[in-house]
Amino acid sequence: MADKCDPKGGGWCPSMERNLGEATPRTKGLAVLMLTDVKTGQQQLRGPYYKQKASDQGTMFNFCPWCGVDLTPMHAGINL
Numbered sequence: 001m002a003d004k005c006d007p008k009g010g011g012w013c014p015s016m017e018r019n020l021g022e023a024t025p026r027t028k029g030l031a032v033l034m035l036t037d038v039k040t041g042q043q044q045l046r047g048p049y050y051k052q053k054a055s056d057q058g059t060m061f062n063f064c065p066w067c068g069v070d071l072t073p074m075h076a077g078i079n080l
């Protein structure tokens with residue numbers, strides 16, 4: 001486990017890792033946005049987001065609230 005989040009390699013700091021532990025896209029709280037390329041089937045990690053309610057669209061994190069690393073490099077190509 002890394003000390004800090006790694007937006008290029010996709011690793012998380014211990015606090016982010018712990019908080020993402022129970023995350024699913026269908027419940028409130030933290031989840032991770034994955035995009036699937038329909039041509040290749042490859043999945044791309046695009047960063048964590050937070051939902052206040054299960055029905056929320058969610059808010060992407062620009063930086064990790066625990067280690068402070070800038071996560072915007074993960075967002076390339078998404079319209080936020």
Ligand SMILES: [Zn+2]
Nearest residue numbers: 005013064067
């Ligand atoms: Zn972090």
